[in-house]
Amino acid sequence: MSISKEEIDNIAELSRLELSAEEKEKFGEQLGSILDYVEQLSEVDTTDVEPTAQVSGLIDVWREDTVQEWDRDEVENALSQGKLEGGQVKVKRVL
Numbered sequence: 001m002s003i004s005k006e007e008i009d010n011i012a013e014l015s016r017l018e019l020s021a022e023e024k025e026k027f028g029e030q031l032g033s034i035l036d037y038v039e040q041l042s043e044v045d046t047t048d049v050e051p052t053a054q055v056s057g058l059i060d061v062w063r064e065d066t067v068q069e070w071d072r073d074e075v076e077n078a079l080s081q082g083k084l085e086g087g088q089v090k091v092k093r094v095l
Contacts, residue, residue, distance in 0.1 A: 001035040003028050 008028045012019045019027065070078075083090040 001032050001039060003031050003035070 005024070005028075008019075008024050008031070011031070012024070079089065
């Protein structure tokens with residue numbers, strides 16, 4: 001499947017890429033090959049294939065959350081290992 005120059009220009013613009021003429025030619029051929037392969041895959045008969053989200057057989061294992069009370073010494077030991085600010089443990093920012 002061939003891709004027109006306008007389509008390549010549009011894809012490059014949407015991707016915020018500045019491509020040279022050689023790159024447009026090269027990537028156009030590569031995109032055409034990819035689309036040919038996808039078209040080939042669409043010809044496969046999948047009518048009797050059950051849809052699946054994953055194929056490894058793994059399942060989520062859930063357990064009930066349980067509250068475990070700490071005695072006062074354990075709490076003090078845990079809190080003594082970090083920085084306290086306003087009665088709360090201060091940790092590094094996670095972004």
